[in-house]
Amino acid sequence: MTHYLRSRHDAICVGVGTAIADDPGLNCRIAPVPAPAVADIPNGKAAVAPTPTPFPGSVVTGQPRPVVIDPQLRWDLTSQSKVMQLARAGQGLAPYIITSVSEPPAARRSLLEEHGGKFLLVQQTPDARDGRQRFDWRTILAAVRAEGLRSIMIEGGGEVINSLLSPENNELIDSVIVTIAPTWLGRGGVVVSPPRQLGEGDGGGGDGKGEGKGARPPPGPAARLANPTWLPLGEDVVLCGRIAK
Numbered sequence: 001m002t003h004y005l006r007s008r009h010d011a012i013c014v015g016v017g018t019a020i021a022d023d024p025g026l027n028c029r030i031a032p033v034p035a036p037a038v039a040d041i042p043n044g045k046a047a048v049a050p051t052p053t054p055f056p057g058s059v060v061t062g063q064p065r066p067v068v069i070d071p072q073l074r075w076d077l078t079s080q081s082k083v084m085q086l087a088r089a090g091q092g093l094a095p096y097i098i099t100s101v102s103e104p105p106a107a108r109r110s111l112l113e114e115h116g117g118k119f120l121l122v123q124q125t126p127d128a129r130d131g132r133q134r135f136d137w138r139t140i141l142a143a144v145r146a147e148g149l150r151s152i153m154i155e156g157g158g159e160v161i162n163s164l165l166s167p168e169n170n171e172l173i174d175s176v177i178v179t180i181a182p183t184w185l186g187r188g189g190v191v192v193s194p195p196r197q198l199g200e201g202d203g204g205g206g207d208g209k210g211e212g213k214g215a216r217p218p219p220g221p222a223a224r225l226a227n228p229t230w231l232p233l234g235e236d237v238v239l240c241g242r243i244a245k
């Protein structure tokens with residue numbers, strides 16, 4: 001499923017936490033999946049949803065562009081990083097690294113550019129919730145779009161997914177695909193639990209403990225997927241849906 005989805009997007013995105021933890025390849029390791037021929041569709045009706053064509057204007061060539069969110073350049077990218085080895089072997093593309101470091105180390109920039117990657121300089125702004133300097137997802141997507149990339153799969157990890165699933169970003173998400181495997185990941189597993197929107201309350205902005213005037217508004221309804229589809233796939237179940245409005 002992951003590689004099928006990678007084959008359908010111009011770009012795939014992970015956070016620096018994933019890049020450091022996994023040294024991922026971030027390439028597509030299946031051949032492009034063709035749309036089913038009409039003759040293959042039983043009784044003239046599709047037994048499964050037809051394979052979607054890539055987004056209009058997409059530059060999909062079989063390999064997605066890895067996009068790594070690394071504001072402080074914590075990822076020690078070297079010529080031996082898997083993504084760079086795959087780029088040299090013609091089995092993947094070198095990453096675009098979204099950073100707020102205006103002058104990345106010259107050697108790393110040269111290495112990246114020799115492989116066809118680049119740094120994309122993006123300014124961070126204070127997060128409305130905690131004041132931390134963060135990238136706004138609209139700015140990230142605009143920077144990716146300016147490179148001619150028209151579709152992006154946000155693959156992980158937990159912090160990236162939580163930040164994108166924040167209520168204020170819901171309108172940016174076309175669809176959500178979750179694979180559920182019969183596995184407990186344990187303490188080191190990825191926890192996805194985006195913040196919940198506050199509901200209509202008295203809005204007093206108090207300490208959140210009290211009742212009535214001055215208390216924090218109660219939480220609004222929990223976020224849900226609309227029209228969810230559950231598909232068994234081997235031992236796993238794949239959940240697809242759109243964010244409910």
Ligand SMILES: NC(=O)C1=CN([C@@H]2O[C@H](COP(=O)(O)OP(=O)(O)OC[C@H]3O[C@@H](n4cnc5c(N)ncnc54)[C@H](OP(=O)(O)O)[C@@H]3O)[C@@H](O)[C@H]2O)C=CC1
Nearest residue numbers: 015016017018021071134135155156157158159160163190
């Ligand atoms: N099962 C699955 O499908 C997947 C699992 N994973 C797993 O996820 C784990 C890593 O997850 P996690 O540790 O949460 O790390 P992430 O990969 O989510 O990266 C988090 C880092 O990315 C940067 N970042 C994320 N969002 C923003 C933003 N809006 N603005 C600025 N910077 C941002 C921050 O870097 P900084 O701290 O430098 O500010 C942050 O610490 C790995 O173990 C990996 O195996 C990963 C992908 C898929």
Ligand SMILES: Nc1nc(O)c(N)c(N[C@@H]2O[C@H](COP(=O)(O)O)[C@@H](O)[C@H]2O)n1
Nearest residue numbers: 002018022023024025026027155156179
């Ligand atoms: N196990 C798993 N299932 C998925 O559905 C995933 N999207 C991932 N994602 C991440 O993919 C990376 C694997 O490395 P390659 O890029 O394929 O070399 C790794 O970062 C996983 O955390 N994983």
